[in-house]
Amino acid sequence: MTNPLRDALATGRFCYVVELVASALTREARLLEAASGLARIPAVVAGSVTSYAGGAMGHDPLRVAAAARARGLTPNIHLTCVSQDRRGLAKSLDDLHALSLENVFALTGDYPGAGDQPPVFDLDSVQLVRLIDERRRGGIPFHVAVAVSPFKYTEADCVYQYVKLEKKIAAGADVAITQVGWDAKKFAELKRYLDERGLRMPLLGNVYVLGPKTAERMATGRPPGCWVSPELLAAVQAESRAKDGGRQARLERAARTVAVLRGLGYAGAYVGGTHDAAHIAWIIRRADELVPQWEALAAELGYGASSGFYLPTRASARAPAAPAANGRPRADRLPRVLDWFGRTFPVNRDTRLRRALAWVFGWIDRRRPAAVLLERAELAIKKPLFGCQACGNCVLGHLEYVCPQTCPKQLRNGPCGGTDQGRCEVTPDKPCIWVAVYERAKAANALDGLRTYVPPPDRRLRDTSSWINYFLDRDSRPSVEPP
Numbered sequence: 001m002t003n004p005l006r007d008a009l010a011t012g013r014f015c016y017v018v019e020l021v022a023s024a025l026t027r028e029a030r031l032l033e034a035a036s037g038l039a040r041i042p043a044v045v046a047g048s049v050t051s052y053a054g055g056a057m058g059h060d061p062l063r064v065a066a067a068a069r070a071r072g073l074t075p076n077i078h079l080t081c082v083s084q085d086r087r088g089l090a091k092s093l094d095d096l097h098a099l100s101l102e103n104v105f106a107l108t109g110d111y112p113g114a115g116d117q118p119p120v121f122d123l124d125s126v127q128l129v130r131l132i133d134e135r136r137r138g139g140i141p142f143h144v145a146v147a148v149s150p151f152k153y154t155e156a157d158c159v160y161q162y163v164k165l166e167k168k169i170a171a172g173a174d175v176a177i178t179q180v181g182w183d184a185k186k187f188a189e190l191k192r193y194l195d196e197r198g199l200r201m202p203l204l205g206n207v208y209v210l211g212p213k214t215a216e217r218m219a220t221g222r223p224p225g226c227w228v229s230p231e232l233l234a235a236v237q238a239e240s241r242a243k244d245g246g247r248q249a250r251l252e253r254a255a256r257t258v259a260v261l262r263g264l265g266y267a268g269a270y271v272g273g274t275h276d277a278a279h280i281a282w283i284i285r286r287a288d289e290l291v292p293q294w295e296a297l298a299a300e301l302g303y304g305a306s307s308g309f310y311l312p313t314r315a316s317a318r319a320p321a322a323p324a325a326n327g328r329p330r331a332d333r334l335p336r337v338l339d340w341f342g343r344t345f346p347v348n349r350d351t352r353l354r355r356a357l358a359w360v361f362g363w364i365d366r367r368r369p370a371a372v373l374l375e376r377a378e379l380a381i382k383k384p385l386f387g388c389q390a391c392g393n394c395v396l397g398h399l400e401y402v403c404p405q406t407c408p409k410q411l412r413n414g415p416c417g418g419t420d421q422g423r424c425e426v427t428p429d430k431p432c433i434w435v436a437v438y439e440r441a442k443a444a445n446a447l448d449g450l451r452t453y454v455p456p457p458d459r460r461l462r463d464t465s466s467w468i469n470y471f472l473d474r475d476s477r478p479s480v481e482p483p
Helices: 004-011 028-038 061-070 086-098 125-137 155-171 184-196 212-218 230-239 247-264 277-300 330-344 352-365 368-386 433-443 447-451 466-471
Strands: 015-020 044-049 075-080 103-107 143-148 175-178 203-208 268-272
Touching: 004 015, 004 044, 015 028, 015 277, 028 044, 028 061, 028 277, 044 061, 061 075, 061 086, 075 086, 086 125, 103 125, 125 143, 125 155, 143 155, 155 175, 155 184, 155 433, 155 447, 184 203, 184 247, 184 277, 203 247, 212 230, 230 247, 247 268, 247 277, 268 277, 352 368, 352 466, 368 466, 433 447
Parallel strands: 015 044, 015 268, 044 075, 075 103, 103 143, 143 175, 175 203, 203 268
Antiparallel strands: none
16 A cells, blocks of 8 residues: 655655644544545645644544545544553554554644543653554554654753654654744754754644634644744734735745745645645645745744744854853752762672672562662652652663653653743743753753663552662663763
8 A cells, every 4th residue: 555645755755744633623524524625636645633632632533544544635643642551552553553554643742631631641752653663663564753843942942852853763753743833944943953963854844824813822832832923923913804814814824834845955844724625725836836936935934032042053053061060059060979979889880889789779679678668768868859759760860860750741852842931831830841951961061961762661660769670670771871
């Protein structure tokens, strides 16, 4: 069976993927009618069927995807970590294979809204890509899309998005799709980042047909990771006063964005905000006309954050300066002290010290009261210092001594796309924990360490001593030990 999305990316033909939002607010029959119309447009190679869009449960994406394919549209199914653990995700992959559905969009997913079931977040998106790739090595021909948001305007948010994309590529991703944004410099920045590192990852730029109501929501940062600048909001509101309610202006903006993406060398466009076949066909035709003008159009597409961070080119970049030790807060000095102890008394390789400690912890482990007492003592030390959540799979040494379990989504490989100016998606009054990880790594000239893949924890070890688990090799940790 052919896969138009895979084939278009392999041949370098600019292609279109259109998002089908399978929310509870949209009748399934309407989605399938849209799928039938989109299937008749040759440049549209897939319809991307959402799951848990905006943190709310919708239609079953597998059912919608199978029905869309029956109408001639190749589906790209969103698979999120919100409501399934790794066993449930593995079963979903088996179900996809049974239905001969190959295209998977691997996402962490938005945090559930009020009234929905509690989230699971057993895996993060990088770990999910690894899980899919394991299935692929077993002979199942999955094609894996992943998300990245270049539209981040603080250094930590921006750089970590790109570092996390590198992890997804290493884990087996085939194509990356950007988050929503209207900033040509950021589209170009992402492409340049990959090119400078020799990462030949096809990119689909997100092209959202933005109406006034959605613009007002996104101006407040909802859904997470989608942001409309005050200037763009004002423009959309002014356009909406036209006789057609601003429809032609929004389609024109979408077509111009597509032309910019083609000029920048993107592999395709991921179109959202409409699944009307007539609108999509118009955008495609108009974009074809506008491509020769793409550089001038890029100069106009500048709805970024004022004074926001943009990644310098390699030629102009300077090595990050580490602050003086005497000016660093105690919380930032502690990781360096602990790293020094690790180098001075190495226990991450086979030494006499490690063998002796393994014997001691093995002796404690065989005596249940002693093991419980040790776990309580460990938690009493680590909780006030690092926010320890007693997962039993400690990876503090790989994450600049910031506990990943304090992230509401329990991510272990970097921030989600919902961060906003360094603030957490779930608890906006608190900073995202990955900002501290990034800043400590930068201060120590250890940013390369952020690319280390951190595997999912063994949940059976919760409320047990991570010290025992470490020395008895029970835990789940990176294969590369920290220095």
